[in-house]
Amino acid sequence: MLRVTASTTGRQVEVWPGVPAPLGAHWDGTGTNFALWSAGGTAVDLCLFDPDGTEHRQRLQETTHQVWHGRLPGVGPGQRYGYRVHGPFDPASGARYNPAKLLLDPYTRAVDGELRLDEALFGFDRRDPGQPNTTDSAPFVPRGVVIHDSFPWDGDQLLRTPWSDTVVYEVHVKGATMTHPDVPPALRGTYAGLAHPAFVEHLVSLGVTAVELLPVHSFVSEPHLLRRGLTNYWGYNTLGYFAPHAAYSSAGSGGGQVTEFKAMVKALHAAGIEVILDVVYNHTAEGDHTGPTLSFRGLDNGGYYRLNGEDPSRYTDYTGCGNTLDVRRPPVLALLMDSLRYWVTEMHVDGFRFDLASALARSFHDVDRLSAFFDVVHQDPVVSTVKLIAEPWDIGEGGYQVGNFPPPWTEWNGKYRDTVRDVWSGAKVGVRDLAYRLTGSSDLYRSDGRRPFASVNFVTAHDGFPMADLVTYQEKHNEANGEDNRDGESHNRNWNCGVEGPTDDPSVQELRARQVRNHLATLLLSTGVPMLTAGDELGRTQGGNNNAYCQDNEVSWLDWAAIDPDLWSFVSHAVGLRRNSPVLRQEAFFEGSEVPGSGGTRDLAWFAPNGEQLTSHDWFDTGLQTVGMYLDGRGLRLRDQRGRPVVDDSWLIWLHAGPEPVDVVLPGAPWGDGYELALATEYATGLPPRPTALPPGGTQLPSRSVWALRVLRTPEPISHAE
Structure with a gap:
């Protein structure tokens, strides 16, 4: 040799x-x-x-x-x-x-x-x-x-929680535990901190089944942030697609971060919690033509990036970050797939959320459902078997592709977010679009054979206002970012309840707390996969900053000294209702058809305040702010492992976004013989002070409220044979 x-x-x-x-x-x-x-x-x-x-x-x-x-x-x-x-x-x-x-x-x-x-x-x-x-x-x-890691997995395997049972918790590794009093100081803000029993117990008791980690691939801060004395906190500025970010490791940067990351995954798996990574394969940390040369640009600029055809000294930018990786090229596509397989096979992660996924699917200019990216992912024996979530948009022309990704992809449902925010902010949008969003968005996902869990439902995410700020601020307050408040979304589909920022007015405080519960109740009672943003269950605020990507400080970290225990109890209760009720997490789309043997009920029905089913006029009435959603648990198209049909309780869920109380009629037989109030957003924890059973007939919904009513049925008399 x-x-x-x-x-x-x-x-x-x-x-x-x-x-x-x-x-x-x-x-x-x-x-x-x-x-x-x-x-x-x-x-x-x-x-x-x-x-x-x-x-x-x-x-x-x-x-x-x-x-x-x-x-x-x-x-x-x-x-x-x-x-x-x-x-x-x-x-x-x-x-x-x-x-x-x-x-x-x-x-x-x-x-x-x-x-x-x-x-x-x-x-x-x-x-x-x-x-x-x-x-x-x-x-x-x-x-x-150079590393060599012989981590003792001891039989640890991917969890593969069914999509219909999944509740996602989007969380930042560092921000989760930086102020947690029960996590040792040396472990706060690290992979080991996230795996600490104090934080894992929070996840388990809340009822979430998966953490979706903001980027943990090795990343660096942009020069323009470093010049202003800031850093990239979110991590959407990847430089190394195989390396866990070293700054999140209590073991330092000599390779110990690999072992610590694996130990985190193993601990979360032991608690029944999947690990999903938010991955950024659409662009890199090198920015536009004025950016630094750190890796890809110097290795093979034209091989890794999409260059501008008219001026190759510039980049085609579908990401808003200066460059776009050219996934059309086999070596770049291989890099992406090698990275994905590595994180599944070697690091045991359970899935991925793809940032700006439309940019990965562009063959030339258009987003292509048949691009090489989709083909390779779909046929890969490893990657195709884990959870795949697309952020189905980029900033390029035609980049908004909600509903257009092929099986087996699920998607962040941006239309769900927009509709729910519109309804609770008081916009006169009616209930037609809301009905689609509450029941799995069949208008988006049914035509290509996907199921309701193709819709990852969310109201807030890392990018934007947290839930508390959504009802506290009408305008963004991003001055601390150093861009004269020009950055961040200006149209947030939100309402500050009549006062900008914090207030001592108890009536405004109560309304804001109820509005938070309304958003969260809607999310957790909707068909599809709910995604909670870390801290929304605690009342976390960013002080009106809706683009805190560069705020690696108390603005972004979870504040464990200022939590709202009632709100936490409310979210835990709502998650528990969902977990125990298959009809609230349907695996198939509703048909609106009559349930055999029910006497005339339907698997899905919609009621107006007068107790009658919605008419064609009602569906197009933009002023309608009250709707009842009836879900019949006897009409589930679901079978257990032995093929036996599953039967669940039935539910009547009322959503009332109007500013005044409204009289409604609870339908009688065959829909129900009575109703038990299982969740009501006018109460701080979602539970009335005493068990509440309501007969069919008239009752009153409080202003701006959600009720979840379990249907009660009188047992059929037993007939005795002669």
Whole structure:
């Protein structure tokens, strides 16, 4: 076998030819194989770093199918490394090779070091952008780490909770526990903190079945934030698609973050909680043509990114973040799929939520349901079996694709969010669209064979107002972000209950608390998959900031010293009702058809306040603010594991968004012989002070309220044979 001895400062390192697959740095017990894809590079230097930062460069002599590779005997776990790629620097043609820039391996399993703002980060000369910046960037950029992790999974497996049983909790790893008094200070804000029994018990007692973690792929902050003394808190600025973000690790950045992440997953699985990752494969941390050269841009700019066809020195930007990864190219698609499979097989995560997923599905300009991205995901024996959630939009023309992703995808249902907010903010929108949203959005998901759980229902998310602020602020207050309040959404479909910001007026405080409960009750009583935003169950506020992406502080962290215990009890109670009632989490769309043997009821029926079923006129009455939704548990199209039909309680749910109380009629037989009030949003915990049974006939709903009534039926008399 050919061996090349590379001369380095202070030591001699043998470079064997190695192999081109798998990509990345892989230790085999006696040495490490390095493999890197670069189609247009003319030479590649592998750069090894001593603990004191001394750099040793080894030229990789072998290239196979555009992959540069070499094996270094004696190099093993803990080794810090990066690459320098030689080639033409001609931005006008899209070529941005610059060996003065140390580049992170896209396949590295761990990252060491932070990004430090310096002019050396930029590959071009700011005085003459057509010329390269020859200042060495190595002192200012993170490096990859060779790892070997033999984590004891001890039989841990993916949970595979049925979609219809799933309740998602969107949460930030750091923000979850930074102020939690029962989590040890050294573990707060880390993977270990999220796995601490004090936080896990909160999740279990709340009733959620899955955490959806804001990005944990290794990321860096944008230069414009660093210049303002801020950082990227949310993490939608990925640099390493295989590496857990080191800053969330109590073990530091030497590779221990991999073990700590796995231990977190194992602890959550033991509690019956799935782990879903929010992943950002649509763009990278390198930004637009004025951004830093950190990895992909220097490895193969035109190979990784979608360049502007008219001006290759610029990028096609469907993401609003400066660039778009070109998933049409096989090496980039392979990177995405290799990353997804790694997180499932090696890290045991249970699913993914794809940020700006429409950008991944663009073949040329249009979003393509038949793009290579969908084809590869659908046929992959690993990735196709886990939970797949699309954020079904990007900022490009035609990017809003709610309802248009193919099976087996589920989607963040933006139309659900907008409709529910409109209803409770007092907009005169009627109940027609609300009816679709409450029952799984059949208008969006039924035609292609998907089921109600294709709809991930949400009212709030990390991006926007938390629930408390949705009813407290009419306007955004983002001054702390340093952009003169120009950032963030200006049209939030919300209502501040007549006063902007905090108030001592008890009537406004009570109304706001009820409005929070109304939003949450609607969410948790709707067919589909509910997603709660962490802190909404505690009354968390961001002080009116609806774009807190750069607020790594008390603005964004959960405040465990200022929780609302009644609200927590309300949410826990509503989740419990859902968990114990299959009719509230249907696996099939309602038919609106008569239930056999019921005497004339339907599996789904809609009632006006007068106790009559809605008429065609009612459906198009934009002034109608009260509707009753009847769900017959005897009409479930659901069978147990042995094929026997499942029968559940029946429910009558009233939603009244009007500002005054309203008289309604509870329908009598055959719909019900009586009703038990199981949840009512006029009460702080959702429960009336004493059990409340109501007969059919007239009653009054309080203003702006939700009632969930369990249907009572008189037992049929038993006939005795002669």
